[in-house]
Amino acid sequence: MPETATSPETLPILLLNGPNLNTLGVRQPEVYGSHTLADVVELAERTAAELGFGLRAAQTNHEGEMIDWIHEARGQISGIVINPAGWTHTSVALADALVVPEVPIMEVHISNVHKREAFRHHSYVSPIAAGIIVGYGIRGYEFAIRRLAELVG
Template identity: 70%
Template sequence: MTHGHHNALPILVLNGPNLNMLGTRQPEVYGTETLDDVVALCRETAERHGRTIRAEQSNHEGALIDWIHEARGTASGIVINPGGLTHTSVVLRDALVVPEIPVVEIHISNVHAREEFRHHSFVSGIAVSVIAGCGVRGYRYAVDEICARTS
């Protein structure tokens, strides 16, 4: 596969458990934008770079893992907000190594300013970048980062 072709591949944007409730769940923490707003922001950010995205959300760990496995050879990078799985899921971390493409971990809130259990991420150790506490704008930064690393 040529390097140029690789760049034409979509960026996989994955959102984990409870992110379908964005805009309604604890808006004082997560803001009022919805998951649809997040996907639209990612799409328009990618388009500015002449790129595309594929966006998926699931409340089920196995579904996220299946999409990550499928990303091998079909995606140029992964933007992932694992939600609560960030702090619990070894299998998610293991899966994210499989596609051999850059992974950017994103959190809407500053997880480090929250409960102690949110301070450790199983994903951060294998991510090229971690973005936290920028609100949904962080997704724009995450897509920009994947584009910069795969241009």
């Protein structure tokens, strides 16, 4: 997982993006917009830095890999901003892993999942999240980082 330097007094924020988010800007731009994953990471890094935090960002299409990253982050991060993508609606294992680091979790979705298919209305992550941001495009990541900074600050 990529590392970003952080100040000694503040642990970094972990930004995780789930399956298919590597295709942002290409896949269904009418739903997800034209911004790329690189745009998301750049916005998140800029916002975190403004607030005095480093950022560790990673994306995977492999659920076990994400779970391993979450386990490894215990004691090394201030909080997690996560867009679990399709795993939101299917993964009890991911929800179970998210409690391991014992830090605040912010759940982000680029689209308004509540205006989409019924199966997208349920989240296994939401019950453990400190906050949920949906439907604000990639700005939702910025909002999530700002809220996370308030919670841990």
